[in-house]
Amino acid sequence: MMLAENVVELTIASQLEYIDLVTTLTDNITSMIGFDEESAYWINMAVRESVANAVEHGNKYDQQKSVDIRYTIGVDALRVTVRDYGEGFDPATLPDPLDPNNLLNPAGRGILYMRTFMDSVEYDRHPEGGMIVSMSKRRAPKQPSHDVSEGEHKRDAVGN
Amino acid sequence: MQLEIRERAVGDVVILEMFGKITIGEGSVQLRDAVSKLLDSGRNKIVLNLGGVGYVDSSGIGELVSRYTTTKNAGGRLKLLNLPKKIKDLLMITKLLTVFEIYEDEQAALDSFQ
Numbered sequence: 496m497m498l499a500e501n502v503v504e505l506t507i508a509s510q511l512e513y514i515d516l517v518t519t520l521t522d523n524i525t526s527m528i529g530f531d532e533e534s535a536y537w538i539n540m541a542v543r544e545s546v547a548n549a550v551e552h553g554n555k556y557d558q559q560k561s562v563d564i565r566y567t568i569g570v571d572a573l574r575v576t577v578r579d580y581g582e583g584f585d586p587a588t589l590p591d592p593l594d595p596n597n598l599l600n601p602a603g604r605g606i607l608y609m610r611t612f613m614d615s616v617e618y619d620r621h622p623e624g625g626m627i628v629s630m631s632k633r634r635a636p637k638q639p640s641h642d643v644s645e646g647e648h649k650r651d652a653v654g655n
Numbered sequence: 656m657q658l659e660i661r662e663r664a665v666g667d668v669v670i671l672e673m674f675g676k677i678t679i680g681e682g683s684v685q686l687r688d689a690v691s692k693l694l695d696s697g698r699n700k701i702v703l704n705l706g707g708v709g710y711v712d713s714s715g716i717g718e719l720v721s722r723y724t725t726t727k728n729a730g731g732r733l734k735l736l737n738l739p740k741k742i743k744d745l746l747m748i749t750k751l752l753t754v755f756e757i758y759e760d761e762q763a764a765l766d767s768f769q
Contacts, residue, residue: 511679511680512680514678514679536741540712543678543712544712544713547679547712547713547714551679592749593749593750598720598749598750598751598754599720599723599724599754600717600720601717601718601720601721602713602714602717603717604713604716604717604749605712605713605714607748607749608713608745608748608749611748
């Protein structure tokens with residue numbers, strides 16, 4: 496049997512105003528494929544952080560450069576990639592936000608949050624320029640369609 | 656508007672009650688401006704009531720840290736009140752829970768300035 500993956504893609508301009516559009520789409524997708532409210536909240540935040548980084552640090556608000564977001568809805572996981580068209584960077588060179596000397600830094604926590612909330616986060620330089628962030632979150636195993644409580648309601652309905 | 660801020664004074668302490676989102680862009684800027692305005696007028700005992708804030712991103716967390724530092728450097732104190740669980744989680748992940756003074760009761764927050 497072939498297991499299909501569904502893909503949803505969105506391209507936005509490098510403007511913070513569009514981030515809410517991305518978060519709305521993320522919420523719709525996580526709800527549609529059955530993530531619980533808590534997981535959906537943190538996935539939303541991870542995607543939001545990634546897109547904000549792409550707009551601010553990647554494309555540096557350059558209106559000529561877009562941010563491409565791609566959701567791949569797999570049977571086992573939701574994968575999200577976020578691509579910018581900036582100069583790229585090496586995430587290993589970023590300061591550790593948990594280092595006591597950095598605790599009061601005003602910035603630098605976004606990637607830590609993304610790594611905390613997603614199962615995997617990878618950074619790669621895109622061969623045609625820019626960075627591509629790939630994140631994934633496992634989906635909870637599907638519950639059996641047979642629902643005991645539902646059955647009881649049905650029986651009650653029949654009895655009444 | 657991303658963030659609504661209501662200002663209330665109790666003695667020489669100012670409570671900023673916040674409603675909405677503190678995220679990159681507008682919300683973070685509104686928080687920065689509100690605290691700067693207080694410090695510029697010499698009011699440096701500040702409580703941020705975050706009970707009405709439904710969403711904070713890393714930029715918002717960074718703004719809280721910046722306002723904490725700025726207020727401290729101005730000889731004052733900035734304390735947090737009524738933290739929603741998710742904001743508490745974000746502070747815990749980044750080891751900031753012990754940096755801020757956090758209160759769940761307004762009177763306790765006010766008393767802490769005495």
